[in-house]
Amino acid sequence: MTDSLKPVSLTRESTTSVVLLATTPACRLSCADGTLLDRLNGQLAELSVLDVQVVSPSDGLGGLSADLRGIAKIARVAPGPVVVLPADLVAHTDALALLLEHPARDTSALVSYDATAAPMRPPVRVESGKVVAAGSSFHLVPEANATFRGVLQARETDLTALADVAEELAELAEMGKLGPVTTVEAVDLLLVGLVRSGVVVRAASIGQLHCDRVTGQVSADNALGRLADVDESRVRLDSAVKSSDGFFSTYFVSSWTRYLIRPAAALKLTPNAVTGISIGLAVLSSIWFAAGNRPAQLAGAVLLYLSFCLDCLDGQLARYTRMFSPLGAWIDSMADRLKEYVVYVGLAFGYAAGLPLSEGGPDGIWYLAVAAMILQTVRHSINYAFGAAAKDAGRIGVPGGKPATPLHESADGGRYAVPPQGVLRLARRMEREKVLWWLKKMIVLPIGERMALIAITAGVYNARVTFIALLGWGGVATLYLLAGRIARSAR
Template sequence: MPDSLTRDTTTTSVVLLATTPACRLSCADGTLLDRIGGQLAALPVRDVQVVTPGGGLGADLRGVAKITRTAAGAVVVLPADLVAHTEALALLVEHPAHDTGALVSHDSSAGPMRPPVRVEGGKIVAAGSSFHLVPEANATFRGVLQAGEADLSSLADLAEELAELADTGKLGPVTPVEAVDLLLVGLVRAGAAVRATSIGPLHADRVTGQHAADTALTRLADVDEAQVRLDTSVKDNDGFFATYFVSSWSRHLIRPAARLKLTPNTVTGVSIGLALLAAVWFSAGTQGGRLAGALLLYLSFTLDCLDGQLARYTRTFSPLGAWADGMSDRLKEYAVYVGLAFGFGGPDIWPLAVAAMILQAVRHALDFSYAGAVTDAARVGATWGRPARSLLESADARHAPAVLRLARRLERDTVTRWLKKMIVLPIGERTALIAVTAAGWNARVTFLSLLCWGGVAALYQLAGRIVRSAR
């Protein structure tokens, strides 16, 4: 049965499943239930509703469904037998998007309290339980699930459907400890876009006995949460140039920027200013002007990375900021193209500059139109459509195309993974290409390089979108 504890006026609610004996295990804060309640009190949540034992797995799931149907805003579901860093919980709860997501660890050592999942492109595409299998799993679910407002109705429906299946014994060996695991399985199979939030070096472990609880609590002290927050503000799946030539030192600017109370949008504005200055220097057409322009362009890209890192560190990013960041990237790049063309002089350079702009616009259209189509399909599937797969299928019976299976194998190899990232010519590689070719040669070489590499990247992207769409 649910009990309600009001916290504050934010829009996120928490359903705390205190349905296993382990939640009464002792710790320095009293019990594990007391401990996690204190952690949630320190986070921006509106209320915490505790589901207590009373009827088994089916009753627990129906309790979740009842609470979810009356919720306004995102709902976080987690078990009270979870021993986790507060920072790990904050990765979901404090994320400004308040979207659907789940905490995962990429150690992939699956077990009874850490079911396997498969993560692709930052999303959970397959999730498991003791009944549902996950071929090619590459991560484990760590017990914390958040449903965004758009998925609340689906979550409630799935909870009731799962409760009925559990009561009738159709889910085989599942037990009450798997309530949140089953909800994740249901959302993924219903087509919801579930963001995979990696805990990195943080810990989030469910426990079953006092010794396991004591061990898990001891492990928490081995991790510096403040340092992890800084580390996780830097993308771990960025491009090669951004990872090794920018983020390797821009990370040291994050805390000073936060102490100066700089906003991500302010940093974006300075980045735009530096790029426009780079375009002015490029337009001079001299060797010194091209060198100065290349340096300013590099610094502009550094700040372009820093604004996202600062946003993740302070958790102040917003849809407006994301849109402004994306638009500024286009503005800066095209301004540099114009500056280079002016600096080179002559009418024959402008067709190359315009061609480079058009190619880049087409590549962005490929990305954004595909992303929009996937989002729309997921929204329709989660809201009106039937689940993408039956909840009674124990294994992932679908077989990915051979091209995708090959891509997954290549992803496991470090060299091929970096080559895959570089071949699509992301903004970091484009910035490096422009800076190096402009400083070392001239604008004609820059535009020809952009057209050749960009053309290969466009064909690669198009082929990938077609294959994934066909799947």
């Protein structure tokens, strides 16, 4: 049976629907907000949710198969992403927001890198931020390195796959081909089915937050106590800072801009406003660079550094306040290119000292500036073109949403991905060694390292050294990117 509960007040517009599985007695356990079901519905009202569909027990009829068919029915008519979660869940609101308010609205699952599996914490294996194997009481996972915490989201384009998987699981359950699985494992089985069908599932790590399913009043009280032991505001601040940023951004920018996030939020600054200020500083930096003398070069370098710091802050503020929008992401991306190229022009003007553009300036400075712009444009094109092509290939490659691995096969008969070979194996090894991991991130000349390179070489030396350094390092980065893209395509 399915009921529809509208959250009392929605803070943001959304098309995300939630399927709340109130099919176990534990969801009626008491807490300060009434029952766990009441508490969870109150949390959803604070997040970006269109509506909440509550799947209740079917009077003892149907059980698991009936619940799965109910989920399939909702998935087929939902206007946007669908989140499935059990109502016996005790979680931080920010843990739920990792899925419900992620700007990508992608197919994802809440996981913890605490790999200690339990009946309500099935094992999963995560590689490169994706769930590549998922388990249940019937499906084993070799080399598990995390556990699934019961919250699953399917993006709009994967809803057909979710519905197909749910219906196939329902049929297998009715035929007794899923072994001793029960109603409590409905969401676990859905994750298994999506992963085995070839759907890409992002692993959203809860980090220091908590998200646990409970079975009785004692375990519910303990779980609620664990929530109180965590400073959710501090964790939210920590989460606003990228954990996998570049070396320069991590140690020379985010190490102090994190302390500006709360003041910026208190001043009600929007991420787009911070982006605007960042653009303004970059333009001022270019003007100082155009002056061409040493004090002006140093001033331009300082302004460029501050501009980049604000460029990091706008993303941190967006994650902290959950103010995401496609327009904001586009503006931020375009602003990065605009600021960089404006600075190139300022540097070339300052070095050319007013000579005509047609003459190329002293030492061919204008030719070097144009070459640096072209190289950066090519590098960005390689990244974006490959990402778009990989998305298209992923959509085409899933055979109608039907599972590539039979859902009734246990781990003994399951299929596993072939380990990466050659270049990709070396890349995976580099990810495990911290020094090599940082080297791998720096070699591609990310924007943080690029801004640092420009500021230091322009402030200490001159624009010609800046452009030669950009072309040299950028050329190596381009070859590295091409080799990586070719290796991934070959796999």
